[in-house]
Amino acid sequence: MKEENEQNSRRKFLKFGLLAGGATLTALGLQQNILGEAKATTGEKVKVMTADGKLVEVDSALVNHHAADTHLTQDQIRQGIEGRRFVMVIDLARCANERKCIEGCQKMHNTLPPIEYIKVKRMQDAELTAPYWFPQPCYHCDNPPCTKVCPVDATFKRTDGIVAIDSDRCIGCKFCMAACPYSARSFNFGRPQQEAYDKKNPCDDDHCCTTKASTVGTVSKCDFCPEHAAKGELPKCVTECPNGTIFFGDENEDTVSNGEETFRLSELLKSRAAYRQFEELGTKPRVYYLPPVERQFPFEEAKEAHNREE
Amino acid sequence: MSLNQIKSDKTTYETFTQEEYMVMKDELLRPVQRTGKWGKAWIAFLVVVCLAGLYAYYIQETRSKYLTVSLRDYTMWGVYISNFVFFVALSLIGVLMSAVLKLTHFEWYRPLSRIAEVIAVAAIMLAGVSIVAAMGRPDRLHFLFLHGRIQSPIVWDIIVIITYITTSLILLFIPLIPSLATCKNHLHNKPKWQMKMYEWLSFGWEGTPEQWKILKKSIRILTVLVIPLGVSIHTVTAWLFATTLRAEWDSTNFGAYFVSGAFLLGVAGMIVAVAIFRKAYKLEKYLTPMHFDKLGQALVLMSFIYIYFNVNEYLVPAYKMSSLHANHLLNLFTGDEAAVYWSVVFFGMFMPAILPLFRSMRKPVPLTIIAVVVVIAAWFKRYLIVIPGLAHPYLPIQDVPESWKHYSPSLVEMTIVAATFAAMMLIVTLFSRFFPIISVWEVAEGKLEGKDEIINYK
Ligand code: SF4
Numbered sequence A: 001m002k003e004e005n006e007q008n009s010r011r012k013f014l015k016f017g018l019l020a021g022g023a024t025l026t027a028l029g030l031q032q033n034i035l036g037e038a039k040a041t042t043g044e045k046v047k048v049m050t051a052d053g054k055l056v057e058v059d060s061a062l063v064n065h066h067a068a069d070t071h072l073t074q075d076q077i078r079q080g081i082e083g084r085r086f087v088m089v090i091d092l093a094r095c096a097n098e099r100k101c102i103e104g105c106q107k108m109h110n111t112l113p114p115i116e117y118i119k120v121k122r123m124q125d126a127e128l129t130a131p132y133w134f135p136q137p138c139y140h141c142d143n144p145p146c147t148k149v150c151p152v153d154a155t156f157k158r159t160d161g162i163v164a165i166d167s168d169r170c171i172g173c174k175f176c177m178a179a180c181p182y183s184a185r186s187f188n189f190g191r192p193q194q195e196a197y198d199k200k201n202p203c204d205d206d207h208c209c210t211t212k213a214s215t216v217g218t219v220s221k222c223d224f225c226p227e228h229a230a231k232g233e234l235p236k237c238v239t240e241c242p243n244g245t246i247f248f249g250d251e252n253e254d255t256v257s258n259g260e261e262t263f264r265l266s267e268l269l270k271s272r273a274a275y276r277q278f279e280e281l282g283t284k285p286r287v288y289y290l291p292p293v294e295r296q297f298p299f300e301e302a303k304e305a306h307n308r309e310e
Numbered sequence B: 001m002s003l004n005q006i007k008s009d010k011t012t013y014e015t016f017t018q019e020e021y022m023v024m025k026d027e028l029l030r031p032v033q034r035t036g037k038w039g040k041a042w043i044a045f046l047v048v049v050c051l052a053g054l055y056a057y058y059i060q061e062t063r064s065k066y067l068t069v070s071l072r073d074y075t076m077w078g079v080y081i082s083n084f085v086f087f088v089a090l091s092l093i094g095v096l097m098s099a100v101l102k103l104t105h106f107e108w109y110r111p112l113s114r115i116a117e118v119i120a121v122a123a124i125m126l127a128g129v130s131i132v133a134a135m136g137r138p139d140r141l142h143f144l145f146l147h148g149r150i151q152s153p154i155v156w157d158i159i160v161i162i163t164y165i166t167t168s169l170i171l172l173f174i175p176l177i178p179s180l181a182t183c184k185n186h187l188h189n190k191p192k193w194q195m196k197m198y199e200w201l202s203f204g205w206e207g208t209p210e211q212w213k214i215l216k217k218s219i220r221i222l223t224v225l226v227i228p229l230g231v232s233i234h235t236v237t238a239w240l241f242a243t244t245l246r247a248e249w250d251s252t253n254f255g256a257y258f259v260s261g262a263f264l265l266g267v268a269g270m271i272v273a274v275a276i277f278r279k280a281y282k283l284e285k286y287l288t289p290m291h292f293d294k295l296g297q298a299l300v301l302m303s304f305i306y307i308y309f310n311v312n313e314y315l316v317p318a319y320k321m322s323s324l325h326a327n328h329l330l331n332l333f334t335g336d337e338a339a340v341y342w343s344v345v346f347f348g349m350f351m352p353a354i355l356p357l358f359r360s361m362r363k364p365v366p367l368t369i370i371a372v373v374v375v376i377a378a379w380f381k382r383y384l385i386v387i388p389g390l391a392h393p394y395l396p397i398q399d400v401p402e403s404w405k406h407y408s409p410s411l412v413e414m415t416i417v418a419a420t421f422a423a424m425m426l427i428v429t430l431f432s433r434f435f436p437i438i439s440v441w442e443v444a445e446g447k448l449e450g451k452d453e454i455i456n457y458k
Helices: A002-020 A029-035 A074-079 A100-109 A145-149 A175-179 A192-200 A226-230 A236-240 A265-271 B003-008 B019-033 B037-062 B079-091 B093-103 B113-134 B153-173 B176-186 B192-201 B209-242 B254-280 B289-320 B323-333 B338-357 B364-386 B411-434 B440-448
Strands: A025-027 A045-049 A055-059 A063-065 A086-091 A119-123 A132-136 A155-157 A163-165 A246-250 A255-257 A262-264 A287-290
Touching: A086 A255, A086 A265, A100 A119, A100 A236, A145 A155, A145 A175, A236 A246, A255 A265, A262 A265, B019 B176, B019 B411, B019 B440, B037 B254, B037 B411, B079 B093, B079 B113, B079 B153, B079 B209, B079 B254, B079 B364, B079 B411, B093 B113, B093 B153, B093 B209, B093 B254, B113 B153, B113 B254, B113 B411, B153 B176, B153 B209, B176 B192, B176 B440, B209 B254, B254 B289, B254 B338, B254 B364, B289 B323, B289 B338, B289 B364, B323 B338, B338 B364
Parallel strands: A086 A287
Antiparallel strands: A045 A055, A086 A246, A119 A132, A155 A163, A246 A255, A255 A262
């Protein structure tokens, strides 16, 4: 009994280690839970590094050997990264419509324009109020209208707050797209240019996220780059923005960062009077906006039209 | 045999011998006995359209949908979905024109009930086909059973639709059993397999009092059952939309609004079907001006009910004009879709509410024209409910190619939609070529029980 507990906690520990940074192993926790029995030990010990940098020795049966494989398994994709609650804060005072977040994201996810997982919209709330630029990713709502309606559980809410899609499960009914009040979702209609591009640039683990945009006939969208988050890296839209408009972080740690500056999330939200888009819809987005006051740039209309090409 | 004799000996229906009954049998079996030149041409035409639809579907599934289908990220539901809603609505014809009339003892239902039930079964099947055509990954259809989860309104819809199809099929079949025996005994020069089929399907029906008792009882139970089922299929179909947060569908009125629209479509569809069968199969004696008169009155009633729900659906939000609704409502009232919207209001609601108030408009020809217009308007009504709102979401659509902003169905989509209509009519036509489309015994029963208003309407 004691040994079993020890094994269990070690397993948990290992899993955390993997997800938080020791990305060389895949824990078998879930698989064993399902089978209801621990895997037989082999007696062979391997050394692994934990999240806090300690070397420990464990039985080799407890680890899967995947050299430099950062791709998460389907089970991990569904579960989410333990102990995390990802959030995003977008400072509207800093956005100058440079569209670098869009480009970074497109490169990252192998998508071609006009598909944008993060969009930058020109917003103007009333005739007399000032226009502003409005970067809009998926909001990863805490009360997601999209996951409720999915008939096959192909889109789901993870423990770390991310709303993810299992593109091997999606049947392409597009109900989730109809349900999303923010139009954050995209459907892969198999646009020929995109198809050709996918063939030329196959999605490899190094620069690609979990939600495979390349699956024709399924839905995709901004996924908060969970593979990067697992490695402790920031999403591309955050790092690519030259103005540091977008902050990404962890609600549990109460910090958000744009790569250069780091803020205490609660302080930032309080001092800058943050809001969420369409709070009245009750979707509880995980993306907060800081109102466009004391702007860093004067508002300039876009000089060219984007994504004209069919 | 006098009326009194029959009344005193109620269990001898199948032993009728009077000449009149034989004439009736002959007349009602005639379309099954012989298919004329035009009948064959009509079937061939429908088959060709269906094949064109299959070919269009083949193209859609083998080539890039970005090219074959006009759907884009904003308007991601198009004519397939609106066509699905149309067919679900049409399938309520069985509920209204057969079950409701039967239970409320409107005796003129008798020659109509089978026509209504066949249309209902065919329509609900084609509703299913429309949905599969809309799927991004039809190869994963079985995932609905492997991974289906009860939270999703799609799963509710599948459950009620399957239940409704099953019940409707049984309800179509059971009253058919005596007719099958009639076919078996009275048809001649038919291929062997067809006679075998009648024999096999009639389950050894002999028309004993015992059998009649069971038959009537099961029909009664199913008739009661099919009403709540029909109402729920269309209500759940309305919920597919109403459970989302989109302004254009965010309505507590939606279930009743859909059901009332379905009843209007049901009456109009019935009028068209009756007119066609009456002429094509020379059934003027059974489908009489009386039926048009009654159906015309029903059309008025259903139009007013539908107008009532439309007022609730559009004018009440329009009075408030909240900024969430304004975008979509103004688009319908004065924007791109205004022409279609107001045509549907006029031709699909006001015209059928007013014109058949005049007796002369309830004559077969004018009423059929009105009904055809109502059916067409009803199809566009579903289009308006499903599609234009999608292009007017809460957040503005910016930085997209032109085709992403305006949806107009592609050739492939329209061919498939046309094929679903052809397939529906083909099912109904073929049915009527193998089985009497008017229930011989039900009409006879009505007549013998003194309900001869059905036949002798002046
Ligand atoms: S499109 Fe895919 S993810 Fe969206 S609701 Fe349908 S099956 Fe689920």
